[in-house]
Amino acid sequence: xxxxxxxxxxxxxxxxxxxxxxxxxxxxxxxxxxxxxxxxxxxxxxxxxxxxxxxxxxxxxxxxxxxxxxxxxxxxxxxxxxxxxxxxxxxxxxxxxxxxxxxxxxxxxxxxxxxxxxxxxxxxxxxxxxxxxxxxxxxxxxxxxxxxxxxxxxxxxxxxxxxxxxxxxxxxxxxxxxxxxxxxxxxxxxxxxxxxxxxxxxxxxxxxxxxxxxxxxxxxxxxxxxxxxxxxxxxxxxxxxxxxxxxxxxxxxxxxxxxxxxxxxxxxxxxxxxxxxxxxxxxxxxxxxxxxxxxxxxxxxxxxxxxxxxxxxxxxxxxxxxxxxxxxxxxxxxxxxxxxxxxxxxxxxxxxxxxxxxxxxxxxxxxxxxxxxx
Amino acid sequence: xxxxxxxxxxxxxxxxxxxxxxxxxxxxxxxxxxxxxxxxxxxxxxxxxxxxxxxxxxxxxxxxxxxxxxxxxxxxxxxxxxxxxxxxxxxxxxxxxxxxxxxxxxxxxxxxxxxxxxxxxxxxxxxxxxxxxxxxxxxxxxxxxxxxxxxxxxxxxxxxxxxxxxxxxxxxxxxxxxxxxxxxxxxx
Amino acid sequence: xxxxxxxxxxxxxxxxxxxxxxxxxxxxxxxxxxxxxxxxxxxxxxxxxxxxxxxxxxxxxxxxxxxxxxxxxxxxxxxxxxxxxxxxxxxxxxxxxxxxxxxxxxxxxxxxxxxxxxxxxxxxxxxxxxxxxxxxxxxxxxxxxxxxxxxxxxxxxxxxxxxxxxxxxxxxxxxxxxxxxxxxxxxxxxxxxxxxxxxxxxxxxxxxxxxxxxxxxxxxxxxxxxxxxxxxxxxxxxxxxxxxxxxxxxxxxxxxxxxxxxxxxxxxxxxxxxxxxxxxxxxxxxxxxxxxxxxxxxxxxxxxxxxxxxxxxxxxxxxxxxxxxxxxxxxxxxxxxxxxxxxxxxxxxxxxxxxxxxxxxxxxxxxxxxxxxxxxxxxxxxxxxxxxxx
Numbered sequence: 001x002x003x004x005x006x007x008x009x010x011x012x013x014x015x016x017x018x019x020x021x022x023x024x025x026x027x028x029x030x031x032x033x034x035x036x037x038x039x040x041x042x043x044x045x046x047x048x049x050x051x052x053x054x055x056x057x058x059x060x061x062x063x064x065x066x067x068x069x070x071x072x073x074x075x076x077x078x079x080x081x082x083x084x085x086x087x088x089x090x091x092x093x094x095x096x097x098x099x100x101x102x103x104x105x106x107x108x109x110x111x112x113x114x115x116x117x118x119x120x121x122x123x124x125x126x127x128x129x130x131x132x133x134x135x136x137x138x139x140x141x142x143x144x145x146x147x148x149x150x151x152x153x154x155x156x157x158x159x160x161x162x163x164x165x166x167x168x169x170x171x172x173x174x175x176x177x178x179x180x181x182x183x184x185x186x187x188x189x190x191x192x193x194x195x196x197x198x199x200x201x202x203x204x205x206x207x208x209x210x211x212x213x214x215x216x217x218x219x220x221x222x223x224x225x226x227x228x229x230x231x232x233x234x235x236x237x238x239x240x241x242x243x244x245x246x247x248x249x250x251x252x253x254x255x256x257x258x259x260x261x262x263x264x265x266x267x268x269x270x271x272x273x274x275x276x277x278x279x280x281x282x283x284x285x286x287x288x289x290x291x292x293x294x295x296x297x298x299x300x301x302x303x304x305x306x307x308x309x310x311x312x313x314x315x316x317x318x319x320x321x322x323x324x325x326x327x328x329x330x331x332x333x334x335x336x337x338x339x340x341x342x343x344x345x346x347x348x349x350x351x352x353x354x355x356x357x358x359x360x361x362x363x364x365x366x367x368x369x370x371x372x373x374x
Numbered sequence: 375x376x377x378x379x380x381x382x383x384x385x386x387x388x389x390x391x392x393x394x395x396x397x398x399x400x401x402x403x404x405x406x407x408x409x410x411x412x413x414x415x416x417x418x419x420x421x422x423x424x425x426x427x428x429x430x431x432x433x434x435x436x437x438x439x440x441x442x443x444x445x446x447x448x449x450x451x452x453x454x455x456x457x458x459x460x461x462x463x464x465x466x467x468x469x470x471x472x473x474x475x476x477x478x479x480x481x482x483x484x485x486x487x488x489x490x491x492x493x494x495x496x497x498x499x500x501x502x503x504x505x506x507x508x509x510x511x512x513x514x515x516x517x518x519x520x521x522x523x524x525x526x527x528x529x530x531x532x533x534x535x536x537x538x539x540x541x542x543x544x545x546x547x548x549x550x551x552x553x554x555x556x557x558x559x560x561x562x
Numbered sequence: 563x564x565x566x567x568x569x570x571x572x573x574x575x576x577x578x579x580x581x582x583x584x585x586x587x588x589x590x591x592x593x594x595x596x597x598x599x600x601x602x603x604x605x606x607x608x609x610x611x612x613x614x615x616x617x618x619x620x621x622x623x624x625x626x627x628x629x630x631x632x633x634x635x636x637x638x639x640x641x642x643x644x645x646x647x648x649x650x651x652x653x654x655x656x657x658x659x660x661x662x663x664x665x666x667x668x669x670x671x672x673x674x675x676x677x678x679x680x681x682x683x684x685x686x687x688x689x690x691x692x693x694x695x696x697x698x699x700x701x702x703x704x705x706x707x708x709x710x711x712x713x714x715x716x717x718x719x720x721x722x723x724x725x726x727x728x729x730x731x732x733x734x735x736x737x738x739x740x741x742x743x744x745x746x747x748x749x750x751x752x753x754x755x756x757x758x759x760x761x762x763x764x765x766x767x768x769x770x771x772x773x774x775x776x777x778x779x780x781x782x783x784x785x786x787x788x789x790x791x792x793x794x795x796x797x798x799x800x801x802x803x804x805x806x807x808x809x810x811x812x813x814x815x816x817x818x819x820x821x822x823x824x825x826x827x828x829x830x831x832x833x834x835x836x837x838x839x840x841x842x843x844x845x846x847x848x849x850x851x852x853x854x855x856x857x858x859x860x861x862x863x864x865x866x867x868x869x870x871x872x873x874x875x876x877x878x879x880x881x882x883x884x885x886x887x888x889x890x891x892x893x894x895x896x897x898x899x900x901x902x903x904x905x906x907x908x909x910x911x912x913x914x915x916x917x918x919x920x921x922x923x924x925x926x927x928x929x930x931x932x933x934x935x936x937x938x939x940x941x942x943x944x945x946x947x948x949x950x951x952x
Contacts, residue, residue, distance in 0.1 A: 016705050038880055048522035056534055060541050091416040129877025131786060136609040202787055202876045205934045219468055222446050222496030233468060240471050307416035308448065308464050308475065321464070323452050336448040336464075344499050355709075356790070356879045373522055 013041060018359075020049050026123060026362070027369030031346075038354045043347045047340075050373040058333040063089050063164055063300045066333065070320075071158040073335055074371045076119055079105075079112040080313035081371075082162040084320040087243065088309040089164040092324050093302045100289035101166035102244050107179060107282045108152070108161070109244075109311075110275040114186050115145040116314035117268045117275075120366045121193050124265060127363035128206055134196060141189035144182050151178065164300060166292035176283055183276050190272050198269070207262035211349040211361035214259060221348070222341040225316025226267045227365055231259035237312040249281050261364040268366070301328050308336075315339050315366055335374050339367040397441070397472055404438040405431050418464075418473040428461075428478045429488040435465060435474065436493055442467045443474060449490065449500035451508045453536045458482050459508055463490065480510065489515040507535035582674045586663050594818040595625035601869050608873035635807030640703050643804065647701030652805070652812040654694030658687045659816045659823065666826045667752045669836050669853040680752040681729050684827065685722070688782070691816065692718040695791070698813070699801035710800025713880055714784060714791035720887040721781035721788075727895035728775040732764055732831055734902045735915070747906055756835035763834035767915045770898055770922035772832050774891055776867065779824045781887070783817065786872040790880055821868065822861075829860035890929050894922055 019030035028049035034042040054073050058066040067082050074081040083105060090097060118138040125134025146156045152171050153161035161168050172178070197203050213221075218228045228235055236253035238246040254270045256263035302324040310319040316338025323332040342365045350358040396419040398412050408427035413420040423431045435443045443465040452460040463476040480487060489512040490497035501512045502521040506529055512518070520529055533539060599614065599622065606613030614621030639648055665680040667673050677683050692715050699711015737758045738746045749755060755764075765772050781788040791800040802813050829835055836853035878886070901918050904910065 014705060014709075016709075048520075048524065051522040053534060056539075056541070125876075129786065129789070130875060131605070131872060133609045133873050136611060140610060196874065197876075200874075200876065201930055201934045202878055205882055206876055206879060208934075219445050220495045222494065235468055241473075305416055306420075308418065308473075310447070317447065319448055319464070321448060321450060321462070332450075332452045334448065334450040336450075340499060341496060344496065354879055354881065356877075 016355075020046075026367055029362075029367070029369055029372075031358075031362075033355065033358060035355055038356075040350050040353055040355060040358050043350050043358065045343065045346055047343070047369070047372050050369045052374065054374040055333050055335060058330060060329065062328040063302065063330070066330070067162065068158065068160050070335075071160055072370060073337075073374050074313065074315075074318065074368060075157055076368050077112045077116045077314045077318075078157065078159050079108045079162070080311060080318055082159065083109055083244075084309050084311045084313075084318050085322075086162045086164045087311065088307050088320045088322040089300065089302065091307040091309055092305050092322060093164065093300060095165045095296075096293055097166050098290045098293060099245075100287060101291040103282050103286045104167060104171060104175075104291070105162060106244050106246070107279050107286070108149075110279045110282070111145055111148070111179070111182065113275050113314045114272050115142045117272050118142050118145075118186075118189065120268055120314075121197075121265075124360075124363045124366075125197065127360050128197075128203060130197075134193060137189060137192050137196070141186055144185045148178050148182050163292065165296050166290075170291055176286070179279065179283060183279060186272065186276055190269065190276075193269060198266070204262065206357075206360065207260065207265060207364075208258070209260055209262075210353060210357045211261045211364060212259050213345055213349050217348065218259075218345065221345045223316065223345055224338050224341065225312070225314070226254075226264055226271060227316065227342050229253060229255045230263035230267045232257040237310055237317060241310070243309075243311055245282075245285075248285070249278055251278055261360055264364045264366075299328055301326065310336070313338060315368065315371070316342060318371075335371075337371045337374065339365070339369075339372045343367055343372060397474060400438075400440050401435070401474065404434050404441055407434070415475055418475050420475040420477060422477050422479070425478050425480060425487060428476070429490060429493065432463065432465075432476065432490055432493045435476070440470075441472075441474075442469055444468055444494075446490070446494040446496040446500075447473075449497050449504065451504045451510060451535075453508060454479075455537050456482070459485055459510060459536075461487060461504065461510065485510045486513060487511070488513050491516060507533060509533040509536065579674065586674060587660075590660070590663060590819055590822065591815075593822055594815055595629065597818045597821060597865065598625045598628070598814075600865070601872075604866065604869045605873050608870070629811065632807055632811040637807050637809065638804070640804050642703040644701045644703070647697045648804075649701075649809070651694050651698035651701055651801075652809045652816075654697060655691045656694075656812045656816040656819075658690040658694070659820045661687050662820075662823045665752055666823060667756050667830050667835055668826070668857060669850050670753075672850070673753075676751065676753050679750050681733055681750040681755075681831075684823075685726050685729065688820070688823075689718075689722060691820075695801055698805070702801065702804040704804050707801045707803050710791045710803070714801060716880065717781055717784070717788060717791065717883060720884050721778045721891075724774050724887060724891035724895050725778035725782060727892070727899055728771045728778060729831065731771050731895065731899050731902045732768055734899070735767065735906060735912075752830055756830050756837050758837075759834035760837040763832065763838045765832045767912055767919070768832070768898075769916065769919035770894065770926070771919065773923055773926065774895055774898075775828065775832065776864075778887075778891065779828070780868065780871065781883070783820050783824060783868070785821075785868055787875045787878045788883060790877055790883065821865065825861035825864035825868075826857065828864040829857050833860040833863070835860070885933075886930075890926065890933070894926060898922060 013034050013036050016033050016035060017030065018033060020028040030046040030049070032044045032046070033040050052072075054069045058069050061069070067085060070081040070085040071078040089095070118141045122135040122138025122142075125138070126132065149159060150156050152175070153159040153168070155161075213223075213231055215228075215231045215233045218231045218233060224235060224237075232255055234253045234255050237243070239251070239253050251274055254267050254274060256267050304325050306321070306323040308319055308321045310317050312318075317336065318338055319334075319336030321332070321334040321336060322330050325331040346362060346365065349361050353361070396412075396414070398419060401412070401419070401421055402410065405421070405423070408431050409424050410431070411422040413422065432443075435441055445466040445468050447464040447466045448462075449464075450462050452462060454460060458479045458481045460477050460479050465474045465476060466472075478487070485508070487510060489501060491501065492514070498515075498517065499521055501515055502517070502519065504510050505512055505515075505518065506520040506523050523529060523532075523534070602624065603613040603621070614624035617623045617627045639645065662684055664674045665677050665683055667676075695714040695718065696711050699707045699709075699714070702708070733750050733755065734748050736747065736749045736755050738749045738751075738754050740746050749758075780786075784791055802810055805813065836857055898918070902915065905912065905915055
């Protein structure tokens with residue numbers, strides 16, 4: 001006897017809640033997925049779990065105390081965060097920064113970019129499913145870099161080393177040698193990662209074609225950083241609007257034209273190599289000299305004015321919009337967070353993909369929640 | 375640091391600023407239909423638009439062939455206490471590589487503005503944040519929920535980034551004399 | 563098999579069975595704890611860490627400590643979980659796996675029972691644990707658990723087929739010497755399968771089958787890259803997310819016991835068990851202790867490879883996993899069975915099997931590579947869709 005199966009199964013969509021405590025959400029982030037079987041139909045992100053009111057707090061702290069808050073808004077790339085802030089103060093106060101300080105700032109920012117991208121590679125490996133091997137490789141590389149940072153500023157993560165006008169104190173005497181050691185080990189780390197993941201068929205099958213966003217959509221959503229460069233838009237603030245001495249360095253923004261998760265991974269992997277090269281170029285040009293201007297007032301009072309300073313942090317455009325109405329505290333400090341803008345596109349990238357892909361797409365945007373929530 | 379544009383300094387002796395060398399001529403042409411007033415900022419040109427024309431003006435700036443501001447960098451607000459709340463848009467053109475800051479002022483009693491999501495999708499979350507932090511209502515926003523504030527806060531009268539909202543009171547539990555004086559000069 | 567045990571003859575068959583079962587249980591528990599420790603150490607070394615080092619010398623007592631901890635935990639059950647389904651699920655996962663030990667040939671003439679239909683029994687009994695997974699997923703009253711349970715069931719059922727066909731293609735060509743000097747082909751009796759390899763192990767004749775058995779075995783064990791039911795970074799823990807204490811440890815134990823069975827089976831069916839390379843040197847079998855070492859060594863190869871793959875390879879997504887089984891492994895195994903049949907019927911020289919097997923491995927890699935590097939259909943961007951819709 002032949003039983004005729006119903007031509008249409010009555011199915012029900014399932015609402016699952018990912019986070020805020022979850023091994024894969026890179027911090028306290030919550031998203032509610034509406035899934036049909038294994039396909040994501042809708043995705044609603046909820047943020048704000050790490051909102052600490054950094055912008056309001058900076059209004060009550062003077063221009064030196066605010067540096068510590070900027071560290072904590074982007075703890076994985078703290079030098080880049082501090083850089084935007086001190087550059088905004090220098091722009092408003094028309095403070096000249098000595099050359100040596102600029103070069104050292106560049107070296108530290110690029111080192112931070114390397115360590116942040118290694119963190120991405122490690123966490124991404126876990127998202128894709130390799131249990132821990134890329135994570136430990138990443139940590140091994142990060143440890144060498146963070147040890148160097150500890151020798152310089154005394155802190156492993158929240159450095160508070162940049163000051164308006166230059167640096168807090170001179171770097172240790174063996175700075176150049178230490179940096180070269182770190183670069184050598186980072187070079188090896190990139191090779192290890194390349195060998196482990198890039199040609200792995202399962203990795204390619206998981207990441208190619210997943211989480212696609214076109215260049216037009218990315219520009220429309222205001223994305224930045226490696227996420228938009230992977231979609232083919234050569235938007236790198238170090239090249240388009242150079243700050244510090246990036247116009248003296250020789251490099252091209254790294255782009256890919258796939259716009260999918262695999263391309264974001266490749267762009268970041270190649271950016272580590274690019275940063276190693278840039279640091280090498282900076283070390284050649286580093287000269288002895290002062291690190292703060294000769295006459296720095298102890299308490300900074302800035303004239304009225306406003307400035308929007310944008311720099312290329314590892315995750316994208318980290319902007320600081322500072323409004324000063326005289327006095328020693330900013331009237332308004334707005335942190336333009338790269339991760340917030342990148343995260344807006346999560347829904348667009350994930351709808352129509354599988355649940356397992358939604359996790360990977362979230363990992364590939366490389367968010368750090370403290371920057372999203374400030 | 376960029377060294378191309380000079381900072382405009384409001385000193386009475388210099389002649390009125392013609393804004394040469396900035397985007398002002400093109401912007402003026404693109405926004406000829408609306409009332410616009412320029413100003414120099416530290417890095418970019420700032421233009422002030424009246425509230426009723428802001429979204430129209432932004433659309434014109436986006437679709438203009440010469441200017442082509444297709445990228446909304448940032449959307450935020452500044453509380454100027456009695457003078458009202460300024461909503462600030464930072465625009466950028468990916469193809470032409472130039473920047474513009476657009477400002478509009480809302481009076482404190484009437485903090486209502488049209489949404490910019492019709493011009494750029496990127497404005498979505500940025501406007502949600504401004505709405506909850508400053509109490510600005512964006513008409514026509516597709517998803518007017520709070521973004522960062524917790525769900526149990528009554529957002530009809532709590533707007534944290536307004537100057538009228540106080541800083542937290544901190545109880546000094548020990549060592550009454552150990553707090554530092556915020557206005558005294560500190561170390562480098 | 564004689565009903566003598568340790569030299570005592572004519573023991574009651576039930577008592578004999580009971581003693582063997584108890585010995586196997588004890589052996590299995592110790593070995594499973596050793597496997598857990600081994601995995602942690604080996605995985606750690608791959609990841610440039612040390613693994614357990616503090617509990618006992620070189621961390622050897624780590625598993626014991628874990629077991630004691632798990633035993634001491636509270637036995638929780640979610641309030642809305644169906645009591646019978648929830649509480650019986652661990653048994654339905656653990657017991658079939660344990661029953662699989664009945665036919666595993668450890669050394670010559672030493673098993674719990676020698677069954678004529680040994681392989682069939684093994685495949686049939688290990689299929690039952692899929693029911694246990696579904697019960698665990700459903701009975702937990704938790705969406706993540708349900709998703710994990712369904713994924714596990716889909717995966718388990720899909721990979722049974724290549725696994726069974728792999729075993730069938732080996733069983734087909736096994737040479738069994740009959741009493742009258744003739745040679746019969748085909749046997750499901752594991753003892754005979756091992757004995758037939760006393761000069762050449764089956765891996766030489768069936769290289770493709772070995773690879774497919776390894777892959778399908780990984781899938782049956784729910785191990786990386788097929789561990790999507792227990793995908794730690796997504797549905798944390800899968801169907802076992804609501805279990806704690808002893809119930810959870812039974813799942814864990816079942817997983818490693820299954821690993822042990824698979825590795826012993828692999829050693830017996832493909833690497834020659836206790837018979838190879840003994841058959842090259844002497845006509846008689848080696849002493850028992852040498853056989854035991856041989857089997858242990860061969861099983862360790864399988865176990866080490868499983869751990870190695872876990873440390874290096876990302877996880878497959880559910881649709882890729884299913885596609886791989888149905889579209890690549892199954893056709894290859896069907897082809898292999900056909901070739902084996904042709905060799906049997908027409909009495910071709912067995913070297914054909916090796917050649918075909920090697921070609922099959924190349925074909926496997928080629929198919930996977932082509933499938934992976936195929937450019938995926940790119941969804942239209944939102945702007946394009948909008949402009950088309952307007």
